[in-house]
Amino acid sequence: MPNDISEQICQQVKQAQQSAQPLSIHGSHSHDFMLPEFAESQQLNMNEHQGIIDYQPTELTVTALSGTKLEEIQQTLAKEHQRPSTDFPAFSADATLGGAVSIGHTGSARPYYGAIRDHILGASLVNTSGEIMHFGGQVMKNVAGYDVSRLLAGTRGTLGPILEITLKVQPIPEQQSTLCMDLDENAAIEIMNRLAGQSLPISASVFFDNTLYIRLEGTEAGIQQAQKTINGQPMADGVDFWNSIQQQKHDFFTSSQPLWRVIVPATTPGLKLENQQSSLIDWCGGLRWVQASEVSTADIENIREKGGYIESFRGSKPMQQADLMSPLQKQMHAKIKSAFDPDQLFNPALSNFA
Amino acid sequence: MSFDPETGEFDFPGWDTDQVLQDLGEFIPEKNILHLPSQLKPYECDGLTTHRKMSRLVVLPETIRQCQEIMRYCRQHEIPVIARGAGTGITGGVLPDDLSIVVSLTKFNRIEKIDPLQRIAVVQPGVRNLAISEAAKPFGLQYAPDPSSQIACSIGGNVAENSGGVHCLKYGLTVNNVTGIKIIDSEGELIEIGGGNCMESPGFDLLALMHGSEGLLGIIVEITLKLIPVPPATQVVLAVFHSMVDGGKSVSDIISSGIIPAGLEMMDKVTIDAVESYMQAGYPKADALLLCELDGNQVDIRLQMEIVQQILKDNNAFDIRTSQNDEERELYWTARKSAFPAVASIQPDFYLLDGTVPRKALPEVLKKIAVLSKQYGLQVANVFHAGDGNLHPIIMYNIEIDGDYEKAVQLGSEILQHCISKGGSFTGEHGVGAEKIDQMCIQFSALELLQFHRIKAQLDVSGILNPGKAVPVLHRCAELGAMHVHNGEMPHADLPRF
Structure with a gap:
């Protein structure tokens, strides 16, 4: 049974506004390591606000309270042979839907199935007066009003507590298979992009330690045909491999080295940061995970010139999103923040755009 | 203040055409500024031809710098700006007025x-x-x-x-x-x-x-x-039914089977007949027609096609045809895409809607449309993106008959309200524009509209970007709220219909 504590949450927001005490809005804390500290005087814990409130397999939609565990959503959908429409990274069994949307990072399926935001159909949000606003809905197409529900992806709770989210879901493909190819980095980057330009049932591609891993999902016949085209070595424990990437339990992610998240154009050749120890390429080349003791100004500049950016992820001082933006982008974020939270009530420490 | 960020109300000071013409001439080539009535005529409306107004100036910038200069000038002089693309929209989103400058982006064509x-x-x-x-x-x-x-x-x-x-x-x-x-x-x-x-x-x-x-x-x-x-193979199956309910059930069953077709479209009898007499596509006589397109590799399509055909048979489809080549597939689609001109050929005046509902609500909403259509005495043709639950009812009326247009608008409004009450939206893909702005008051609460205004006010402090479209001022909704209570009698007829 869903445990809907919307009223309690609204009440807490109202009190916070009256007493001018900012709130720290939290989910399961599974991403705290990458966030600047934001221990405000009052905590608003969204974990209790959990449960699936509507699931319509024939509509391909699920609506859940924001504190619902991703695991519960996956298990419920699996009973109907469905799943979320893209990969949701989950670093702990407690990871929540609201947390995943607020962080907005998507797993390995990103280039093939889209980002989390692509599959948000609707959301409800609490304003600074403790009132509930609904945006979007449960239908696939809806262009009435500004698209506030998708805007929420990546907001880290700074526009208000999200109460409820509707997601598009998809059928679980008949089969999954993983192919491996031994290649050097630049050849792998080119091949993953070439393959993505062909009509093949690829749903993820990762390069690590001179091996390119390609995940295929589809019908048995479709996969067999793709295997012939790609000509890689089948991997026996592919499912475990992809889980270890999504949950960051793979050896690469468990190293004690500081981990950096680099976003670049997918076809960018292999990066060599000054203090780089190791790297793992995801998103068909668009996301580079880099282990490095520290990052130099030259590295940052080099990545910016390519059109991308680098952010600290784990093991070094967390960065502000604002630090990655141009002055005009920062200004635009500050304006949106003011439109929703003029009194700086919601996670102000995560939104220093001014 | 010319623009109230809390309510969206605005009141711009107005401008002198000759002065602005001269000022814009400083940074826009003369040939790219249109001001003669004959030049302005094509810009008086978009695809929603029932709504027309003349602007006083249309500017066609060719560079980003020129666009920036226009914006800076308009911001400084509080002149509203309407950005316009090809003008094919059908909700009056670029409907001009004599207070605004239209900025046409057609020269940005590379x-x-x-x-x-x-x-x-x-x-x-x-x-x-x-x-x-x-x-x-x-x-x-x-x-x-x-x-x-x-x-x-x-x-x-x-x-x-x-x-x-x-x-x-x-x-x-x-x-x-x-x-x-x-x-x-x-x-x-x-x-x-x-x-x-x-x-x-x-x-x-x-x-x-x-x-x-x-x-x-x-x-x-x-x-x-x-x-x-581009998918290596594409195939369309066309199926016809004796009832819309059977067609609708097929849609749900196909989705439930785990197949996501590239397209899943439905038409009712009125539309099928109109299309057939318009272009003789070879559509069979029926009460409902379903088009289901599958794309991907050849092997997958073959397997999925078998499943889809079985579903269609189970739902009493009495004629099932599968495209054997690209020409045949094109023909099936051309006929579907000709639905609007086909309907126009039987009745030149029609009012096109764009509601969405959860797929499961489709049969019920279609029944409701049939009831309302009888009640209003206006014929409604139904064409829709069934897979998305996106309905495009076409209300036919005759502009020559006094009050017929108003009746069509009222019927449309009732249909869209019904879509909203079923958890849907009054617009799935056409947008709000000038035309559907009243429905915003039904779909969103004052609180949500206020939030939209706050977003707008932050990003457009002086409110000069396409004012009066897409998000209604709160005052207008308050008036309309009163209207719904009074059984559709419209009070305050003097309120501007943007």
Whole structure:
């Protein structure tokens, strides 16, 4: 049974506004390591606000309270042979839907199935007066009003507590298979992009330690045909491999080295940061995970010139999103923040755009 | 104050045509400023031809710098700006008035880059939707969203409206296929939004916010698009039924089977007959017709086609035809895409709706439309993107008959209210514009509308970007609220209908 504590949450927001005490809005804390500290005087814990409130397999939609565990959503959908429409990274069994949307990072399926935001159909949000606003809905197409529900992806709770989210879901493909190819980095980057330009049932591609891993999902016949085209070595424990990437339990992610998240154009050749120890390429080349003791100004500049950016992820001082933006982008974020939270009530420490 | 950020109310001071003409001439070539009535005539409406107004000036900038200068000038003199693409929209989103300057982006018509390896295209906003897929075709790529006006509509307009099309069930809307844009904000600043050639950008999803914002938050001057591989094979199955309920049930059953068709379209008897007499596509006589397109590799299509055909048989389809070649497939689709002109050939005046409902509500909503149609004495044809639950009822009326148009609008409003009450929306892909602004008051609470106004007020402090469209002023909703209580009698008829 869903445990809907919307009223309690609204009440807490109202009190916070009256007493001018900012709130720290939290989910399961599974991403705290990458966030600047934001221990405000009052905590608003969204974990209790959990449960699936509507699931319509024939509509391909699920609506859940924001504190619902991703695991519960996956298990419920699996009973109907469905799943979320893209990969949701989950670093702990407690990871929540609201947390995943607020962080907005998507797993390995990103280039093939889209980002989390692509599959948000609707959301409800609490304003600074403790009132509930609904945006979007449960239908696939809806262009009435500004698209506030998708805007929420990546907001880290700074526009208000999200109460409820509707997601598009998809059928679980008949089969999954993983192919491996031994290649050097630049050849792998080119091949993953070439393959993505062909009509093949690829749903993820990762390069690590001179091996390119390609995940295929589809019908048995479709996969067999793709295997012939790609000509890689089948991997026996592919499912475990992809889980270890999504949950960051793979050896690469468990190293004690500081981990950096680099976003670049997918076809960018292999990066060599000054203090780089190791790297793992995801998103068909668009996301580079880099282990490095520290990052130099030259590295940052080099990545910016390519059109991308680098952010600290784990093991070094967390960065502000604002630090990655141009002055005009920062200004635009500050304006949106003011439109929703003029009194700086919601996670102000995560939104220093001014 | 000329613009109240809390309520969206505005009152601009007005301007002198000769003075503005002279001032714009300082930075825009004379030939790119239209001011004679004969020059302005084509800009008096978009595809919604029942709503027409003349503007006093239309400007056709050719460079981003010129756009910036226009914005700065208009901001300084509090002159409203209406950005316009190809003008194929059908909700009066670019309906001018004599207080605004229309900025037409048709000269921004270059495809700047196609990067086949990275599978992106960088284009200017005036590029036609179809031209992008044509340019990408030699690389085996395409741009997926395909609104039925794709031959003429501009990509900038697609972003402003977040356009859909017949293939968005599988490939998503415009918002799912654009990776970045450059806009000019109301201060004349050029801002990059979204990842562009990267798959992510830090911070809020401002790219989503800009999609479907109908020119109220900025002028789009460049777009980076995602290209996808052209599927190696495509096949369409056409099935006909003795009842819409059977057709609707087939739609749900196909989706439940785990197949996501590239397109899943339905038509009712009125439309089938109209299309058949319009272009003799060989459609059988029936009460409902379903088109289901499958794409992908040959093997998958064959397997999925067997499942789909079985579902159609189980739901009493009495004639099932499968396209045997591209020509036949094109014919099935051409007939579907001709639905609107076909209906127009039997009744020249029609009012087109764009409601969405959860798929499961389709049969009930169709029944309700039939009841309302009888009640109002106006015929309604139904064509819809069944897979998305996106209905396009076409209400037929005769403009020559006194009160017929008003009746059609009232019937449309009742249908859309019904869609909203079923958990749907009054617009799935056409947008709000000037025409459907009243329905915003039904779908959103004052609280939500207030939030929209606050967003607008932050990004457009002086309120000069396409004022009066897409988001109604709260005062207007309050008046309309009273209207619904009084059984459809419209009080305050003097209120401006934007």
